[in-house]
Amino acid sequence: MILILGNKVERSVLELIGKAINLSEKSGMKVGVFLIGGRELENAERLLDYGVDQVFVVSDERLERFVSDVYLRVSERIIKDMDPEIILSPADTFGRSLMPMIAAKLETGLTADCTELDFDEKGNFLQTRPAIGGNIMATIVIPYHKPKMATVRPRTFNIAKEIGRKKGAKLEFLKIPDEYFESNVRLLSFKEKRDEVNIQEADVIVAAGKGLRRKENMEIVRELAGLVGGAVGASRAIVDAKWISHDHQVGLSGKTVKPKVYIAAGISGAVQHIAGMQTSEMIIAINKDKFAPIFKVADIGIVADAKSTLEEIIRRLRSR
Numbered sequence: 001m002i003l004i005l006g007n008k009v010e011r012s013v014l015e016l017i018g019k020a021i022n023l024s025e026k027s028g029m030k031v032g033v034f035l036i037g038g039r040e041l042e043n044a045e046r047l048l049d050y051g052v053d054q055v056f057v058v059s060d061e062r063l064e065r066f067v068s069d070v071y072l073r074v075s076e077r078i079i080k081d082m083d084p085e086i087i088l089s090p091a092d093t094f095g096r097s098l099m100p101m102i103a104a105k106l107e108t109g110l111t112a113d114c115t116e117l118d119f120d121e122k123g124n125f126l127q128t129r130p131a132i133g134g135n136i137m138a139t140i141v142i143p144y145h146k147p148k149m150a151t152v153r154p155r156t157f158n159i160a161k162e163i164g165r166k167k168g169a170k171l172e173f174l175k176i177p178d179e180y181f182e183s184n185v186r187l188l189s190f191k192e193k194r195d196e197v198n199i200q201e202a203d204v205i206v207a208a209g210k211g212l213r214r215k216e217n218m219e220i221v222r223e224l225a226g227l228v229g230g231a232v233g234a235s236r237a238i239v240d241a242k243w244i245s246h247d248h249q250v251g252l253s254g255k256t257v258k259p260k261v262y263i264a265a266g267i268s269g270a271v272q273h274i275a276g277m278q279t280s281e282m283i284i285a286i287n288k289d290k291f292a293p294i295f296k297v298a299d300i301g302i303v304a305d306a307k308s309t310l311e312e313i314i315r316r317l318r319s320r
């Protein structure tokens with residue numbers, strides 16, 4: 001079985017279901033989802049509509065907040081019972097915290113932040129991720145251990161299609177004995193940190209790089225993003241220069257995005273940046289250097305000054 005581990009019915013889980021179904025067609029493995037969390041998981045039944053074989057849920061008010069030792073104990077018990085071949089989880093705070101602990105307990109390997117998953121002709125599970133600062137893509141095979149575990153950044157894969165329920169597909173709410181909930185951790189208070197912006201939800205991203213030349217020119221980027229109902233993205237160079245906060249950074253050490261339109265203004269197209277935006281539906285790049293690597297992934301390339309090109313686009317949009 002390919003098991004997806006999550007704590008919510010959310011987009012990142014649906015993306016992994018899409019990929020797992022694709023992998024199951026190649027391998028004949030079943031697809032299961034295991035959700036662990038609070039009471040809101042009672043809506044998990046709708047996951048059956050995406051063509052999975054089984055959905056297992058542990059939903060308990062004592063799991064409302066992530067408490068590492070309890071989550072680990074419960075997950076380990078369920079996973080041992082299910083004995084999956086592969087476990088996938090989103091590379092978000094939940095997956096990045098819990099998956100390494102489970103891997104250590106089960107004495108198996110974990111590949112973090114995968115960008116592609118596949119099988120080779122011998123049936124080896126191939127896990128691809130950027131390595132050495134994003135300069136190469138490494139494909140990792142774990143031939144002798146089970147389960148094989150991987151986390152995948154949200155927005156890497158397409159969302160699963162609602163193909164309807166499979167015959168025999170079932171949802172199970174699992175009961176966990178009380179002693180599993182005893183914890184060495186006491187939660188004193190909880191304060192939610194909200195990102196200033198969520199660029200991962202935007203249909204259009206206007207992203208800025210060092211080619212914008214000056215921090216003041218970010219106003220033009222914000223103006224265009226506002227006009228098209230989009231969000232502002234950024235290269236790491238301008239985040240490091242404190243032109244904008246890290247919430248906006250796209251790339252290997254920022255966010256992975258998949259908007260309908262990605263406008264890269266004055267961004268060179270370093271591998272670490274491209275890793276976070278290359279699956280955008282349409283990429284428009286503006287760079288005054290016609291050899292800039294960003295043009296290799298662009299659908300439309302404009303060799304020009306970034307600031308004046310954005311101003312011209314704004315002028316034309318306003319005069320429509």
Ligand SMILES: Cc1cc2nc3c(=O)[nH]c(=O)nc-3n(C[C@H](O)[C@H](O)[C@H](O)COP(=O)(O)OP(=O)(O)OC[C@H]3O[C@@H](n4cnc5c(N)ncnc54)[C@H](O)[C@@H]3O)c2cc1C
Pocket residue numbers: 133134208209210211212213234235236237238249250251252253254255265266267268269270271272273276286287288289292304305306307
């Ligand atoms: C481990 C690691 C992780 C990293 N993670 C990330 C990440 O998550 N995201 C990220 O973005 N980077 C990341 N980087 C940094 C990355 O390697 C680049 O340094 C960075 O993306 C460069 O940003 P930039 O394109 O804005 O700046 P530059 O590389 O300085 O490029 C500026 C571009 O603007 C063009 N330009 C100059 N003037 C103009 C003008 N007037 N009009 C139009 N174009 C002009 C230039 O031709 C050039 O192509 C990471 C690096 C490492 C080692």
